[in-house]
Amino acid sequence: MDIECDVVVIGGGPTGLFATYYAGFRGLRVCLVDSLPELGGQITAMYPEKAILDVAGFPTVKGRELVAGLVEQAASAAPTYLLGRTALQLESDENGATLRLDDGTVVRAGAVLITAGIGKFSPRPLPAAEGWVGRGVEFFVPDFTPYHDQDVLIVGGGDSAFDWAQHLEPLARSVTLVHRREAFRAHERTVQAVRDSSVRIITKAQVTAMLGDGVVEQAEVTVDGAEPQLLPVQRVVAALGFVADLGAMKEWGLELDKRHVVVDSSMRTNLPRVFAAGDITEYAGKVRLIAVGFGEAATAVNNAAVVIDPTAHVFPGHSSEG
Numbered sequence: 001m002d003i004e005c006d007v008v009v010i011g012g013g014p015t016g017l018f019a020t021y022y023a024g025f026r027g028l029r030v031c032l033v034d035s036l037p038e039l040g041g042q043i044t045a046m047y048p049e050k051a052i053l054d055v056a057g058f059p060t061v062k063g064r065e066l067v068a069g070l071v072e073q074a075a076s077a078a079p080t081y082l083l084g085r086t087a088l089q090l091e092s093d094e095n096g097a098t099l100r101l102d103d104g105t106v107v108r109a110g111a112v113l114i115t116a117g118i119g120k121f122s123p124r125p126l127p128a129a130e131g132w133v134g135r136g137v138e139f140f141v142p143d144f145t146p147y148h149d150q151d152v153l154i155v156g157g158g159d160s161a162f163d164w165a166q167h168l169e170p171l172a173r174s175v176t177l178v179h180r181r182e183a184f185r186a187h188e189r190t191v192q193a194v195r196d197s198s199v200r201i202i203t204k205a206q207v208t209a210m211l212g213d214g215v216v217e218q219a220e221v222t223v224d225g226a227e228p229q230l231l232p233v234q235r236v237v238a239a240l241g242f243v244a245d246l247g248a249m250k251e252w253g254l255e256l257d258k259r260h261v262v263v264d265s266s267m268r269t270n271l272p273r274v275f276a277a278g279d280i281t282e283y284a285g286k287v288r289l290i291a292v293g294f295g296e297a298a299t300a301v302n303n304a305a306v307v308i309d310p311t312a313h314v315f316p317g318h319s320s321e322g
Contacts, residue, residue: 003080003107005031006308007301008099010087011115013041015278015293017070019113022301024077026316028308031107032079033099035086040067041117046140050163056291066290082107090252092273110308113300114261114269114276115293118244126155126238128207128220136216137236141168149173151232153219155207156239162186164237165194176200176231178207178221210236257282267300273307275300 007023009016012034023030038044040063043052048064055061082105089100092112099107123139133139141147141164152172154161157179163186169175177194182203184191195201202221208228209220219233244259255262255270260282267275277296279288305312 001105003031003082003105004109005029005080005107006110007031007113007304008033008097008107008109008111009113009115010034010099011041011117011278011280012036012039012081012083013043013115013117013278013293014066014070014290015117015297016041016113016115017067017074018294019115019277019297019301020074020077020079021070022298023113023304024074024079025319026301026305026312028077028110028301028305030077030079031082031109032074033082033085033087033101033107035084035120037084039071039081039083040064043067044142046142047160047163048142049144050167052290054289054291086247088248090249090271090274092271094272097273110273111304112274113267113297113304114249114274114280115278115297116246116249117279118242119246119249119259119280120244122243122245123238124240124243126207126236126240128209129236129238132210132212132216132236135214136212136234137210137238139238139240141237144168144171147172147235150234152176152235152237153178153207153231153233154237154239155179156237156241157181157184157186158239158241159186159190160241161237161239162190162194164239165199166190166197169194169197169199172235174198174200176202176233178202178205180204180206207236260286265299266303267296268303273304275304 006028007030009032043063050063051060086102091098097109097112129137152175154177165177205223208222211218218230220228222228261276263281277300278293302314
């Protein structure tokens with residue numbers, strides 16, 4: 001199947017959804033490709049119930065609510081969504097771009113905008129949890145309901161671990177956070193909020209075993225220099241971070257800085273007619289926030305519009321004008 005559009009967006013997270021809306025605002029036909037079956041990227045997959053605090057105009061907004069608003073906004077562009085499909089090959093020159101998907105679909109576009117976040121992501125394993133995933137052990141928390149009145153163990157010391165601890169503490173019977181070091185990578189304010197709560201924090205420790213009859217009932221925690229202790233646990237969240245992989249994008253000829261795509265101030269990559277925005281990009285002074293991705297998406301689309309139609313202007317005017 002062949003599909004034609006003006007802009008093809010690769011990545012259905014917040015940046016990709018806002019880029020889709022903005023392409024429609026510029027009068028461009030837009031397609032959006034994502035390997036996940038649902039829109040929203042990491043937010044939908046990992047933390048739809050999490051409160052997001054750094055989006056302009058929202059003192060606090062749940063992930064699923066933010067995604068719902070972005071999807072509603074993007075609908076004004078009448079986009080073609082190609083979900084559950086992975087982009088395999090990209091060819092581009094001064095005349096246009098061709099994107100080939102894993103189901104045989106070929107998308108021909110005037111420009112490509114890569115908003116793929118961290119690329120394909122997979123959770124870092126917790127060795128003691130091998131064989132227990134889905135039987136009380138999870139890597140993220142898409143729904144708080146199963147955690148009500150449960151003894152919850154969270155493993156990790158980053159933002160996700162402390163976010164889950166903060167959100168689950170009012171719902172669970174007990175929450176214990178275990179980290180292998182005394183220092184944490186999480187935001188200081190969140191760490192202090194968890195310290196001030198009823199969450200039990202055990203540092204310089206590791207989860208060394210899971211016990212139970214079919215489902216997790218106990219976790220063995222070993223603190224450096226001490227005998228293992230058994231904790232009553234029905235739910236375990238292994239918040240150890242994720243391994244990111246750019247997948248096929250590594251073969252497209254993009255200039256990369258480790259796992260990020262290098263762009264200039266107009267969000268252009270080194271490939272003709274190919275732009276990028278959001279967490280996947282790299283440039284001097286880059287800050288990885290959803291709010292930054294929104295601005296980069298608008299910058300990328302406005303500059304792509306001129307590449308597609310040289311008579312167009314980079315700045316189309318404000319949406320409030322007219």
